[in-house]
Amino acid sequence: MRALVHDPSQPRGLRFADVPTPEPAPSQALVEVHAISLNFGEVAFLPELRRPGEVPGWDAAGVVVRAAADGSGPKEGARVATFAPSGAWAELRAVDTADIGAVPGSVDLGAASTVPVAGVTALRALRALGPVVGRRVLVTGASGGVGRYAVQLAHRAGAHVVAAVGSAARGEGLREIGADEVVVGLDGVKEPVFGVLENVGGAQLAQALSLVERGGSVQSIGMASREPSTIDFEQERRRAGNRRVEVFVVGRSFGADIAYLASLLGRGELDPQIGLRGGWERAEEAAQALLDRRVAGKAVLELRREGR
Structure with a gap:
């Protein structure tokens, strides 16, 4: 073959x-x-x-x-x-x-x-944040495959979605699929977030953690920057405790989640x-x-x- x-x-x-x-x-x-x-x-x-x-x-x-x-x-x-x-x-x-x-x-x-990698990754990472109804959720690398699924699924779950992108052009179309805010980089995020679906890595991972409110988490999904991440944990201790950085791993047995997401595509509820x-x-x-x-x-x- x-x-x-x-x-x-x-x-x-x-x-x-x-x-x-x-x-x-x-x-x-x-x-x-x-x-x-x-x-x-x-x-x-x-x-x-x-x-x-x-x-x-x-x-x-x-x-x-x-x-x-x-x-x-x-x-x-x-x-x-x-x-x-x-x-x-x-x-x-x-x-x-x-x-x-x-x-x-x-x-x-x-x-x-x-659906399998991008959709299931976004779905399972969102679940790992916990209940997000009425809470602010930041999606970094929101213009990519995982990011665009994450924006839609977080919006569907009732979150206020902040979509971070690398340029204004990369942010086109994100509001139409559920983003409440679209920002270039993270300097424009002015209020704390409950959770972060972090796809970029590098310096942005540390900056994302600094935005998380007490009790929230960063799900470290990917490393689109292809750069290592450094976090000053002493500085983070001074800022606020009870926040987590979790190394997200998608796991196995994708079948049920693939079928669920495909059903949403079939009903026109996911793009x-x-x-x-x-x-x-x-x-x-x-x-x-x-x-x-x-x-x-x-x-x-x-x-x-x-x-x-």
């Missing part, structure tokens, strides 16, 4: 190759991939995450062509979105049924491919915020666009269209 594999000699570390068809374990389904979505982390840290010749990719949506031998999960012909630590960027992938979620017939599979879309031959272009911050939301690449 055809796949994108990691090749350190290439400009973006990717090339097309023929690779063996995966052989599913008893608890895995074999999925024909129709669309994939790229995530900043898997692109930015590709050399650290993948060996030469390995098929990268976390997110894929498609159709089950072989159900799991143990009887778990969706049946043959089911439309699904999937997560796994690798193997998405190929014509077929084998996936644990615990990480497969059903996709309603009304939802385009390209849109569904944006996938696709900023770039095309055939998977545009993988290098899409990867570079993500790294250059030229994609607002998600980058989706199609391998095939339904009915073809």
